[in-house]
Amino acid sequence: MDHTITRRNVARLPLISLATAALLLGVAGCATSSASETDDESATSAGYPVSIDNCGADLSIESEPQSVLTIGTSALSLLDAAGAADRIVARSGEFGAALPEGMSVDLSGVEIVDPSDPTTEKIVGANADVVVGYGLFNSTDEDLAASGITNIVIDGECSHDAALTDSTDFEAIFADIERFGTVFDTSDVAAENVAALQAELDELEADASAAADKSAAVIYYFSPASSLSARGGQGIANDILARAGMSNVYAAEPSVYLETNIETLLDADPEVIVIAYGLYGEDFDTAKALFSAEPGTSDLTAVKNGAIIGVLASDLAPDPDAIRGLRTVIDSAATLSE
Structure with a gap:
């Protein structure tokens, strides 16, 4: 571009x-x-420079960014809601996951410079003004700054680099959209989209009665070879369960993502199990088969009752697609209650 x-x-x-x-x-x-x-x-x-909070640190944006390298799919959705998706010139960190649904800009032709965590060399080679994503694992802020590139971390992903002090909920997502509106001078678009998302959230919550008072767990596998993981009490998945009328059996865990095992899940014995799938491109049936292969799963109340829900992992992330994740949980819970 x-x-x-x-x-x-x-x-x-x-x-x-x-x-x-x-x-x-x-x-x-x-x-x-x-x-x-x-x-x-x-x-x-x-209106530049502008100052924003970036995972607890003040970050000054000296001029309006014209090009962006994204890391992860949440960056795509957040920038789209903020009215800045047309600035995306390169993508990375998506690990084979599909593009978010309903994007206002077609990003299918945008180059993926690395399907996993990009190195400094690949980031610099993308010729972007800023990086927006879940954080850096093969580079550092200092390395990028030396090349004149600013790294902006999604608010709900700050726990990758430091412990979260606050839980990520829908209000935090909406605030992040507005933050990117400030960065890219698209605040009017961001405010309009936040208002629409808030209205949709209010409507969904009014219908969230079918799963009232049920316990639940959100589990996932990062890859076919990885161990069982779950969503803790500080991520958006916890807020989704709460707004759907469920209680997260891992809510007391002060983290977003945590490794767990079948033993702790059996001890908690949730009434509903939500499987987050698609992290590495797998479908729900594949993810469910992987879970069913765990020894002891047949003893779980949720398995006995067939109360297993599949939700795209990208719809359980700290971005606007979490609205769709909440809708899926509410609709699926209503089906289970019939």
Whole structure:
């Protein structure tokens, strides 16, 4: 994507013409002064630099980013809701997962520079102004800063680098959309989308009665060879269960993601099991078969009652798609209650 002419560059074009005309008239000094004053006004109206919170640290964005490298699918959904998905020039960290549904911008043709965690070299090679995603595992903020690249971490993914002090809920997701609206000067679009998402959330909560007072667990496998994992009390999955009227058996765990085992699940014996699938491209049946192969699963109350729900893992992430995840849980719970 060619970003040679940006909004700020276009704003400066008349200034160049004015300065040239003034030189021809022999009043170069006055023209220089006028151009300088207009430049100052243009910079002020642009509203930069802006300061945002980035996982507990103040981060200054010096100018409006024109190009983005994303890490993970949540970055795609958040930027789309913020009105900045058209700035995405490269993708990474999606591990084979499908693109989020309902995107307003077609990103299928955008290059994936690395399906997993990108290195500094690959990030720099993407020629992006900023990185937006779940954090860095094969690079550092310092390495990127040396190349003039800013790393912005999704609010609900800050626990990858430090312990979360607050739980991630829908309000935090909406605040993150507004934060990206500030970064990309798209606050009007962000506010409009947040209002629509809030209205949808309110409507869903009004219908969330079928699963009232049931215990549940959200479990997943990061890969076919990985051990059983679950969602703890500080992630959006916990808020989804709560809004659907369920109690998370792992709610007391002060984390978003945690490794667990069949023994702890048997001890908790949830009435409903939610399987988050699609993390590495697998479908629900594949994920369910992997879970069923765990010794002892047939003794679980949820398994005996057939109370197993499948939800796309990308719909249980800290981004707008969590609304769809909540809808799936509510609708599936209603089916179980019939």
